[in-house]
Amino acid sequence: MEFKVPTMAEMMAAGEEPEILFWVGCAGSYDERAQKITRNICKILHHVGLKYAVLGTEESCTGDPAKRAGNEFLFQMQAMANIEVLNAYNIKKIVTGCPHCFNTIKNEYPGLGGTYEVIHHTQLIQDLINDGKLKAEGGESFKGKKITYHDPCYLGRANGVYEAPRKALEVLDADLVEMKRCKANGLCCGAGGAQMFKEPEKGKKDVNIERIEEALATKPQFIAAGCPFCMTMLNDGVKLKDKEQEVKVLDIAEITARANGL
Amino acid sequence: MVSQIIFVILALAGTALFAYNARKVIRNIKLGRPVNRTDKPQERLMTMLKVAFGQTKMAVRPIPFFLHLVVYLGFVIINLEVLEIVIDGAFGTHRVFAGLGGFYNFLIGSFELLAAGVWLACAIFLIRRNIVKIKRFSGVEMKSWPKSDANYILITEILLMTAFLTMNAADAKLQALGATHYIAAGAFPVSGLLVGLLPNNLDSLIFIERFCWWFHIVGIFAFLNYLPYSKHFHIMLAFPNTYFSNLKPKGQFTNMDSVTNEVKAMLDPSFVPAETAPGKFGAKDVQDLNRINLLNAYTCTECGRCTSVCPANITGKLLSPRKIMMDTRDRLEEVGRNIDKHGLEHQDGKSLLDDYITREEIWACTSCNACVEACPVNIDPLEIIMDLRRFAVMEESVAPASINAMLGNVENNGAPWKYSPADRFNWSEGN
Incomplete structure (x- = not known):
């Protein structure tokens, strides 16, 4: 990276407070593919000059996979530990790189003592576009490129965020095509509910194959995602269908960063 | 005359x-657990008028x-x-x-x-x-x-x-x-x-x-x-x-108060929980579900919109959200008949989990909420599935091996994978 990503500990030591905390999430921290998305979100934050910070090694799993797998104990242990850190830093606003972290912190932390304004990174991008701070210039042109957007369940159906990611794509002047099952009727990538961490039950096919077939049917050049787990599932699907050359799966943050030459 | x-x-x-x-x-x-769904009466009334009276969710x-x-x-x-x-x-x-x-x-x-x-x-x-x-x-x-x-x-x-x-x-x-x-x-x-x-x-x-x-x-x-x-x-x-349907965002699952008490007591030994009603964690049988889950079961008209949009079902897995609702009603009726015949305390040795709904079904769910969205009368099969998972994991410690591994990682490393917490910020060094 061409710049240093500031941590909360450093900010605190310097007696400063960020405008927004960037909650990276486990996938964004450890998964190689998702790390790229994380760095692109930082590039966007840096580019627009927003005062932000990350928790770095002080961040821990939100507890989402434990909760969806039925282990409420582990979830609440994680949640309370995280809330303690967030409250100690007096965090007010959080942007997440993952819809699962977004949903958990936004909806399930308040009941345990952690109330923050929480947005997903596609919402931040939408806000920045609306405020005129972010455009689509100076970088790769997506004009007329065929893009289809896959709604992550925990962003879309779970929290009703359908427009923000589409807004981020609209400014590209690209050719947006919707899959048959989109928005409230969007089909899951197959990773939610802790499925990411286990083998699927026996059946006729894997969920991500069903989804990628639908995505490929729109003949896209890019499949846009907003979730690191969807990213893994969609990428695997594209690979299995041997379409890696024709179709790229990119996160909204990556597309935005590319369009702005970041 | x-x-x-x-x-x-x-x-x-x-x-x-x-x-x-x-x-x-x-x-x-x-017979189900009480649940408070009497807040926001105006919003509830509007939901009823729109969804039930106005049939809005049918229009899809x-x-x-x-x-x-x-x-x-x-x-x-x-x-x-x-x-x-x-x-x-x-x-x-x-x-x-x-x-x-x-x-x-x-x-x-x-x-x-x-x-x-x-x-x-x-x-x-x-x-x-x-x-x-x-x-x-x-x-x-x-x-x-x-x-x-x-x-x-x-x-x-x-x-x-x-x-x-x-x-x-x-x-x-x-x-x-x-x-x-x-x-x-x-x-x-x-x-x-x-x-x-x-x-x-x-x-x-x-x-x-x-x-x-x-x-x-x-x-x-x-x-x-x-x-x-x-x-x-x-x-x-x-x-x-x-x-009485859920007015909160669909992604928001309930935080179990009984667990909050225990976790707080664990983190702070001086913490005294307001009330001690330990009970069971999660649901094994219909009595462990809440009353809205049971009302849902009686309301289901088996139209199958939920099952037709379920990613697990579409791809040939056993899970069918409609079956979850029908099994819940069938089991509840059976428990009711037992009470009629043998009194309230009668145990027939059967339960919703295993005798009606199998483990294979509950573990196939992606918690994507498609079934909840699709239901024209706001039935929530997902909440039942999650409560069954909670019982399996918290009361029995029985889950697929890979799920147990993931839980172990979250507990020990603060991430669902086996990575060191010390490496969590390494991403900032890449390009």
């Missing part, structure tokens, strides 16, 4: 029997939406006529509201058009189920009773509408022939077309008119008492079900 007495006895018996069975259903629902699929709308309107509006039937039956009058004049004619005419619409819609529904064989009406859970149940309902409605229209046709002809007692009232846009098919003999006409009248009203009382045994119960329960 005799027929009036028979009618009144029948009406009272029909209503009393329904009340008796409805109380049993309420008792069964109350235009063809069944339109057909169902006809049957729904027919049911609601034609039942105004039942009021007249009840008064006529009890007091021996005939078309007691005829005094309304032109408005009465308008009403009867509208009922007839609707009745014809209901007749047609039900016929199309039968064709969709049995001849076109629309996919969502099939599935492992749609064999035997559920399959017959749907057909019985449709056939009954067709018979009731046939009786209603034939009764009017006979009435119209009797009016035209100037039969005593049959005052000239009503407009008969549909049954007027049937008049030619009827005999000219007064006695036969009166017999047909009376037979259809009795068939129609007895049919309605019988149908009323069929509801508690049938998927058709949704015509009543859709209203409370939507009123």
Whole structure:
């Protein structure tokens, strides 16, 4: 990276407070593919000059996979530990790189003592576009490129965020095509509910194959995602269908960063 | 006079029997854990008016939406006529509201058009189920009773509408022939077309008119008492079900207070929980579910919209959200029958988990909320699935090995994978 990503500990030591905390999430921290998305979100934050910070090694799993797998104990242990850190830093606003972290912190932390304004990174991008701070210039042109957007369940159906990611794509002047099952009727990538961490039950096919077939049917050049787990599932699907050359799966943050030459 | 007495006895018996069975259903629902869903009454009322009364979630699929709308309107509006039937039956009058004049004619005419619409819609529904064989009406859970149940309902409605229209046709002809007692009232846009098919003999006409009248009203009382045994119960329960439905974001799962107490006590030994009601974590049987889950089960009309959008089901897994609801109702009914026979404390050694719903089903769920979104009456199969998982994981520590590994990683490394927390910020060094 061409710049240093500031941590909360450093900010605190310097007696400063960020405008927004960037909650990276486990996938964004450890998964190689998702790390790229994380760095692109930082590039966007840096580019627009927003005062932000990350928790770095002080961040821990939100507890989402434990909760969806039925282990409420582990979830609440994680949640309370995280809330303690967030409250100690007096965090007010959080942007997440993952819809699962977004949903958990936004909806399930308040009941345990952690109330923050929480947005997903596609919402931040939408806000920045609306405020005129972010455009689509100076970088790769997506004009007329065929893009289809896959709604992550925990962003879309779970929290009703359908427009923000589409807004981020609209400014590209690209050719947006919707899959048959989109928005409230969007089909899951197959990773939610802790499925990411286990083998699927026996059946006729894997969920991500069903989804990628639908995505490929729109003949896209890019499949846009907003979730690191969807990213893994969609990428695997594209690979299995041997379409890696024709179709790229990119996160909204990556597309935005590319369009702005970041 | 005799027929009036028979009618009144029948009406009272029909209503009393329904009340008796409805109380049993309420008792069964109350076997579940209490849950507070009385907040935001205004928003709840609006949800009910929109979703149940206004049928907004049906509109996603235009063809069944339109057909169902006809049957729904027919049911609601034609039942105004039942009021007249009840008064006529009890007091021996005939078309007691005829005094309304032109408005009465308008009403009867509208009922007839609707009745014809209901007749047609039900016929199309039968064709969709049995001849076109629309996919969502099939599935492992749609064999035997559920399959017959749907057909019985449709056939009954067709018979009731046939009786209603034939009764009017006979009435119209009797009016035209100037039969005593049959005052000239009503407009008969549909049954007027049937008049030619009827005999000219007064006695036969009166017999047909009376037979259809009795068939129609007895049919309605019988149908009323069929509801508690049938998927058709949704015509009543859709209203409370939507009123008490979840108003929070779909992604927000409940935080278990019992767990919060324990976790707080663990983190801070000086913490004293407000109340100690340990109980079971999660659900093994229907009594462990909450009352809304159980109301959901009775409300489900087995339309299969949930299953048809379930990613697990679409890709051939065992999980079917509709089956989750049907199993919950079947098990709850079984528990209810046990209570009737052996008393409240009886244990039959069976449970919802394993005897009805298998582990394979609950672990196939992606928690994507597609089923919840698809339900036209706001049923939430996901909450039941999650409560069953909670029991499996927290009470039994039984989960797929890879899930246990993931949980171990979260506990030890603060991430679902086996990475060191010290490496968590390494991403910032890449490009």
